[in-house]
Amino acid sequence: MEKIKNIIAKNDSLVCVGLDTDITKIPPHLKDKEFAQFEFNKDIIDATADLVCAYKxxxxxxxxxxxQGIKELKMTCDYLKEKYPDVLLILDAKRADIGNTNNGYVKFAFDYLQSDMITLHPYLGQEALAPFLDRADKGSVILCRTSNIGAGEFQDLRINNKSLFEVVAEKVVKLWNINNNCLLVVGATYPEEMEFIRSKTDSMFFLE
Amino acid sequence: MEKIKNIIAKNDSLVCVGLDTDITKIPPHLKDKEFAQFEFNKDIIDATADLVCAYKxxxxxxxxxxxQGIKELKMTCDYLKEKYPDVLLILDAKRADIGNTNNGYVKFAFDYLQSDMITLHPYLGQEALAPFLDRADKGSVILCRTSNIGAGEFQDLRINNKSLFEVVAEKVVKLWNINNNCLLVVGATYPEEMEFIRSKTDSMFFLE
Structure with missing residues (x-):
């Protein structure tokens, strides 16, 4: 949380830049390079590192x-950590397995790639996600109300007087955030839901 | 579905063997090999291939x-596909992203690793999972009622007179299974829930 606040202040920015590097869309001058995904990411990072608070x-x-892709992802993360250590690295992996199996993803995200946070599915519950939540030095970004057109199929289901996404938000805020390391994914494509979730979650950070 | 039925008949088995190869638990005679995870998997596969219907x-x-791990996972999948092409390969990846992003996971699971099925989180809805569901030649195994102790935190929430896991099961059976390529994850640790889900899902295959 310290790191988030520091970089937001330093760069005066809340912008998170996605590094969703589709190999088929890499510009011609880079696409034949040995590490094309990494080279493309490196150019984006160098061009924007003083304007953003996070890469994802x-x-x-x-x-x-x-x-090969995992190698280039690691090269990207290593480059970011070495050259711009103040900027946040969010691994958008949308993982979640049960119990100890998550240790493998914890190792991948936090040790191998050195990311600061990882995005996670809530469906298996807090107990399953303990290996992530217990890492007080790292962020767990829980999917709450996602940005896709069909997000409401389950997320809007009503439980008594609440939507499922509201129940997720409340549980994360009240029960899961023991280590003050939880954030929520709330799609900016749904401003009303976002406003509502904001009203229930104090100052918890959103990934939009 | 043809492939599932054929291997069940051929090997007279419903056993799925997990290949959850924890590097720290590989036996001494293999652990110093260059590809220790693969060698361990190879031994398990060779010892059991006529007794199982699937590896996971x-x-x-x-x-x-x-x-290195991704390389050894691919070596494992390649070995299985070449030597025991009749046996099912289920990638237990518990993925789910939105829309086109899932194309990357589709490529990883079905093209790169040549798996027959992949396990998926339901939280983002049918629309998000279309890249998986549209692959009529491959199986989508949807998490319904999982085996972990804390599975009920969300999965047992009541929506009118139904549990969330029941709503997931019904949607998958009635709406998502257009290509007859859906299965459900139903943890065998909850026999009552399993019996209930079975009563709602005709002959849909479960991964237990």
């Missing part, structure tokens, strides 16, 4: 390239 | 080893 690579774009 | 590597144990 989405693992899907790297896993699509198999072993 | 969980990605967390391979991602924990970074690029």
């Amino acid at each position: 690579p989405n693992t899907a774009f790297y896993e699509a390239q198999g072993e | 590597p969980n990605t967390a144990f391979y991602e924990a080893q970074g690029e």
Whole structure:
């Protein structure tokens, strides 16, 4: 939380830049390079590092390239950590397994890639996510109300007088955030839901 | 579905063997090998391939080893596909992102690793999961009622007269299964819930 506040103050920015590097859309002057995804990310990072508070690579774009993609994701994270250590690194991995299995993802996200936070599905509950939540030095960014068109299929289901996304938000705020390391994903495509969730969550940070 | 039925008949087995290969628990005679995770998996596969209907590597144990782990996961999948092509390969990845981002995971699971199925979180809804569901040649295994102690935190929430896990099961059976390629994760640790879900889902296959 200290790191978040510091970089927001330093760069006067709340902008998070996605590094969703689709190999088929890399510009011609980079696409034949040995590490094209990394080179593209490096250019974006160098051009924006004083304007942002966070970078957010989405693992899907790297896993699509198999072993090579994971290598380039690591190169990207290493570059960011070495050159711009103040800027946040959010791994948009949308993971969540049960209990000890999550230790593997914890190791991948926090040790191997050195990311500061990871995005997580809530469906398996707090007990399952303990290996993430227990890492007081790292952020757990829980999916609450997502930005996609069909987000409401489950997230808007009514439980007594509340939506499922509201129940998720309340549980995270009141029960899961013991280490003051939780954040919520709240899609900016739904400003009304966002305003409502804000009213229930004090000053908890949102990834929008 | 054809492939599932054929291997169940051929090996007279409903057993799915997990390949959750924790690098710290590999036996001494293998642990110093260059590809220790793969060698361990290979031994398990060769010892059991005529007794099972499926293998299920969980990605967390391979991602924990970074690029090297992904390489050994691929070696495992390649070995299985080449030597025992009739046996099912279920990638226990518990993924789900929004829309096109899922194409990266589709490519990872179905093209790069050649798995037959992948496990998926339901929270983002059918619309988000379309890149998986649209692959009529591959299985989407949706998390419904999971096996962990804290599974009920969200999954048991009551929506009118139903539990959330029941709503998930019904939606998958009635709406998501257009291509007859959906399965459900129903933890065998909850036999009552399993019996109930079975009563709502006809002959849909469960991963237990």
